[in-house]
Every structure is written in C-alpha cells, then in structure tokens.
Amino acid sequence: MRLFGRKDGAAPEPNEGVAAFWSWWQETRPQIDAMLDAAEAEAEANLQAEAERPAERPVERPSERPAEPPAERIDSGDGISATELAEFERLIQGFDAPEAERPAGTEPTEGPNQATAEDAGTAEEAGAAEEAGSSGAERLAAYLGPAVAAIHPDLVGEIVPGRNxxxxxxxxxxxxxxxRSLAHRWARAAPPADAQWEYHPSRQANPRALALRLEVGGYEFALAELRLGLRVPRGTPRVDVSAFHPVFVMLDEETRLEATLLALDWLLGEDDVARWVGEITPTTFQPIDAVEAVHFPAVVADLASEYTEEQWAQLEGQTADGSRLVAVTRFPLRPVDHPLFDQHIAIALPYARADDEGLPEGRSLAALRDFEERLSRQLLKLRGGAVLAAHVSAERHRVLHIYADPASEAAAKLKELATSWKEGHPRVDVALDPAWTAVAPFLS
Structure with missing residues (x-):
C-alpha cells in the first residue's frame, strides 16, 4: 500500500481542485503507469534475490523448542503465496504521509522516502530524480503526493490492489x-474504471487483511494476531470495540489507536467503520470474550441487519431557557450515509397554537403535518438530492433540518415551499455543513 498527501497550507476551492487533479491525471497517467510498473518490477527482483539467498542453518540445542515446520504455501488465487504477498507489500510500502503528519510511532517497513510538494511537484523534477537513480516507487510518490495535496492538504491518497x-x-x-464530501466528489468526477485502475473515496475492506503486516513503532503488527472485544450497547446501532495486539504493550497510546483504526478500515472498510463502530479502545491486555479479527465483519453484518428499514426516534430535552423540547430524528442518523449532502437547509416555522409548554397543538399541529407531507413529496421530486434529517419543536417554533447536495435544486425548491406557510413568517437558512454539526446531538 502506498500513502501520500496531508500537507499543511490553504486548500483551493473544491471544484477547482478536483477538476485540476483529473486533468493532471489524464495527462500524466502514462508516466504514472510506467513508474508503478518499475516499482513492482523492483519489488519482484528483490523478492527473487531474497529467495535465492542461502538460508542460515540454525544451531539446535537440546533445551530449545524444535524448529517449526516451514509455513504452508497458501495460494491467493493468482499464483502468489501468502508469504510472497506479505513480502511484496513490505517492499513497496512507504508512500506514507510526510514526517510532520505521520502518526506517531508508525513507519513504513522498508519503503522509499516520501516526496513532498516542495521536494518534487512537477514532472520535470520527477524526471530529474529518475536520472539521479531514484526508484520507481519514489518517482511515483513525487508525482502523486503533491497532486492529492493540491485538492486539499488534509486528504490522504493510497494505491492498493483493486477489486476489479x-x-x-x-x-x-x-x-x-x-x-468526506470532497473525497466523494473527487471519486464522482473520476474517469471510468478500466483494467488497470479503479477509484474510491474511502478505504475499502481488504479480503487479504489478515495476511497484512506493517511496522508500527519499530515492531511488526500482524493483523492475524489482533483480538477484539465487541459490545453492542442496548438500543444503539453501534459496536464498541476494545482492541488488543501483543505489540501494544510496547507502544504509546496514540500509536496503538492509529494502528487499530487502520486495521479496522482494512477489515471492514472505512465507511462501514464510520457507520457501525462506536467507541474504539486499544488495550494492553486481551479483553474477556475477545474474538479473532476475522469474525469482526460478521458481527457488524448481524447488527446492520436490524436497521434495513427506515426508522425514526423521538427525543425530549430542554432549551437553554428551560423550555420543553421535542425532536424527531432519523435513526440511525449518519452523515456517511449521504456523503454528498453537505448543504444544510434549516426551515423555521412559527406556529400560532401551542400548549403551556410551547409545543404545537390543534390546527397548528395539523398544519405542520400537512407541511411535512408536502416537504416529503418535494424531496421525492429531487430524486435523492436531499434528505430530512430531523425536526425540533420548542417555544412555538418548529425547525426542520434538511441536508442536500449543493448541486441539486433543493435550496431553491424548499425556499419556495416555505412561502406557503401561513402561521407567521417562515425563515430559511442555507449553509455548508459537511460534518452535520447542526444536528450533532442527534447523530447516531
């Protein structure tokens, strides 16, 4: 796996950066393909040299345990053994984040040094590096790292084996x-996949995850040795994870967490981790009832089967002034389910008839229900361009929170719909909110 990106500095406008990346990609892809071929040929040559090196014969002692038999060759389906696969990934790994942004304690096993935009940001500079004798992997990093950082300095790029x-x-x-929405817009603007390349806006689950090894804080981290304590709190759509690995006792807390997050992404896929995983706690001892990591996706799939139909939840609380508040929210409510919906549209409707606690009743309650039905019909007409996330009633006002794709007509259509409200002057506020902070108390 190769990583590149995460540079400090100001980011360009999202659409501008995405368009510029894909224009650059089309122009330089022949050079990128050549560099990738060179990196893989170099790794294969190193593997061959390693295989031809005479093995040292260990000196046996009576007190020592007998040597274990050679590892069985497990064919991965393409003629590469699990041992060879791990060695290949060890040799080509290293397109990591620059030193200032690399998670503490994590280092590529034996990869090339990461090139930054200051080191090599143009084809000419990469060509000069090639003439100086740098490896194909280094030249690939010099090309791709600055290109990803130009979209946004905090995005991370990786090259991994494709699915198709x-x-x-x-x-x-x-x-x-x-x-997240920027990464998904990058992927939506990608060219069609072909035999050589496919494109993803998040880390995908790796079917060979348990064969992967990486160096973390100077120690080998083998995913096959990861053990997980899994707990589903009652009534929640989340799995809380306690993770243990033998090397964790040698690592600091931050490094343990970084290694755990990366392992969960490989096992489940980054989006499903955001969707179904709650608290993540790396530990230095094996949790009670811990299971092997191979069982983790099945546990999550079982939980997900309980939430296949649309559900809503009613919550109660108080406003800052102590008034009663009632919220109805989609459940589970997760931005990752709607990654392009980063435009928040808040429709505030004052109502005339309310009970002693400021909540709607009588004709006002009927009018609000009628408005929501018309809102639902309008959202259907937008064909998936927006979603009602929640509505909150308190102090004689109901606020409906809608999230939409800014490329849709949602904002204009909903402003027009709001003018039909007759019980006072409605207000519509539109703002970018990619993290859905306006409904943060209701996120699952």
Missing part, C-alpha cells in the same frame, strides 16, 4: 467528516 482492476487509487478523508 489491477490497482485502486484511493483519496480519503481519513475519518475527517469535514472532508
């Missing part, structure tokens, strides 16, 4: 909800 193509280019927000 030979390779996948992934540009991910790496768990940052503020950037």
């Amino acid at each position: 193509a030979a390779h996948a280019l992934v540009v991910t927000a790496a768990g940052d909800p503020e950037l």
Whole structure:
C-alpha cells in the first residue's frame, strides 16, 4: 500500500481542485503507469534475490523448542503465496504521509522516502530524480503526493490492489467528516474504471487483511494476531470495540489507536467503520470474550441487519431557557450515509397554537403535518438530492433540518415551499455543513 498527501497550507476551492487533479491525471497517467510498473518490477527482483539467498542453518540445542515446520504455501488465487504477498507489500510500502503528519510511532517497513510538494511537484523534477537513480516507487510518490495535496492538504491518497482492476487509487478523508464530501466528489468526477485502475473515496475492506503486516513503532503488527472485544450497547446501532495486539504493550497510546483504526478500515472498510463502530479502545491486555479479527465483519453484518428499514426516534430535552423540547430524528442518523449532502437547509416555522409548554397543538399541529407531507413529496421530486434529517419543536417554533447536495435544486425548491406557510413568517437558512454539526446531538 502506498500513502501520500496531508500537507499543511490553504486548500483551493473544491471544484477547482478536483477538476485540476483529473486533468493532471489524464495527462500524466502514462508516466504514472510506467513508474508503478518499475516499482513492482523492483519489488519482484528483490523478492527473487531474497529467495535465492542461502538460508542460515540454525544451531539446535537440546533445551530449545524444535524448529517449526516451514509455513504452508497458501495460494491467493493468482499464483502468489501468502508469504510472497506479505513480502511484496513490505517492499513497496512507504508512500506514507510526510514526517510532520505521520502518526506517531508508525513507519513504513522498508519503503522509499516520501516526496513532498516542495521536494518534487512537477514532472520535470520527477524526471530529474529518475536520472539521479531514484526508484520507481519514489518517482511515483513525487508525482502523486503533491497532486492529492493540491485538492486539499488534509486528504490522504493510497494505491492498493483493486477489486476489479489491477490497482485502486484511493483519496480519503481519513475519518475527517469535514472532508468526506470532497473525497466523494473527487471519486464522482473520476474517469471510468478500466483494467488497470479503479477509484474510491474511502478505504475499502481488504479480503487479504489478515495476511497484512506493517511496522508500527519499530515492531511488526500482524493483523492475524489482533483480538477484539465487541459490545453492542442496548438500543444503539453501534459496536464498541476494545482492541488488543501483543505489540501494544510496547507502544504509546496514540500509536496503538492509529494502528487499530487502520486495521479496522482494512477489515471492514472505512465507511462501514464510520457507520457501525462506536467507541474504539486499544488495550494492553486481551479483553474477556475477545474474538479473532476475522469474525469482526460478521458481527457488524448481524447488527446492520436490524436497521434495513427506515426508522425514526423521538427525543425530549430542554432549551437553554428551560423550555420543553421535542425532536424527531432519523435513526440511525449518519452523515456517511449521504456523503454528498453537505448543504444544510434549516426551515423555521412559527406556529400560532401551542400548549403551556410551547409545543404545537390543534390546527397548528395539523398544519405542520400537512407541511411535512408536502416537504416529503418535494424531496421525492429531487430524486435523492436531499434528505430530512430531523425536526425540533420548542417555544412555538418548529425547525426542520434538511441536508442536500449543493448541486441539486433543493435550496431553491424548499425556499419556495416555505412561502406557503401561513402561521407567521417562515425563515430559511442555507449553509455548508459537511460534518452535520447542526444536528450533532442527534447523530447516531
């Protein structure tokens, strides 16, 4: 796996950065393909040299345990053994974030140094590096790192084996909800996938995850040795995870967490981690009833089967002034389910008839229900361009929170719909809110 990106500095306008990336990609793809071929040929040559190196014969002692038999060759389906696969990934890994942004304690196993925009940001500079004898992997990093950073400095790019193509280019927000919509717009603007490349806006589950090994804080982190304590709190659509690995006792807390997050992404896929995983706690001891990591996707799939139909939840609380508040929210409510909906549309409707606690009743309650029915019909006409996330009633006002794709006509259509409200002057506020902070108390 190759990583690149995460540079400090101001980001360009999203549409401008995405369009510029894909224009650059089309122009430089022949050079990128050549660099990738060179990196893989170099890794294959290193593997061959390693295989031809005479093995040292260990000196047996009576007190020592007998040597274990050679590892069985497990064919991955394409003629590459699990051992060879791990060695290949060890040799080509290293397109990591620049030093200032790399998670503490994590280092590529034996990869090339990461090139930054200051080091090599143009084809000419990359060509000069090639003439100087740099590897194909280094030249690839010099090309791709600055290109991803130009979209946004906090995006992370990776090259991994593809599902249907030979390779996948992934540009991910790496768990940052503020950037998820940008990563998905990048993927939506991608060219059609072909035999060589496919494109993803988040890390995909890796079917070979348990064969992967990486170096973390100077220690080998094998996913097959990861053990997970899994707990589903009553009435919640989340799995809380306690993670243990033998090397965790040698690592600091931040490094343990970074390694755990990366492992969960490989096992489940980044979006499903955001969707179904709650608290994540790396531990230095094996949790009671811990299971092998291979069982994690099945546990999550079982939980997800309980939420296949649309559900709503009613919540109660108080306003800052102590008035009663009632909220009705989609459940589960998760921005990851609607990654392009980063435009928040708040429709505030004052109502005339209310009870002693300021909540709607009588004709006003009927009028609000009628408005919501018309709102639902309008959202259907937008053909998936917007979604009602929640509505909150308190102090003689109901606020409806809608999230939409800014490229849709949702804002204009809903402003027009709001003018039909007769019980006072409605207000419509439209703002970008990619992390859905306006409904943060209701996020699942």
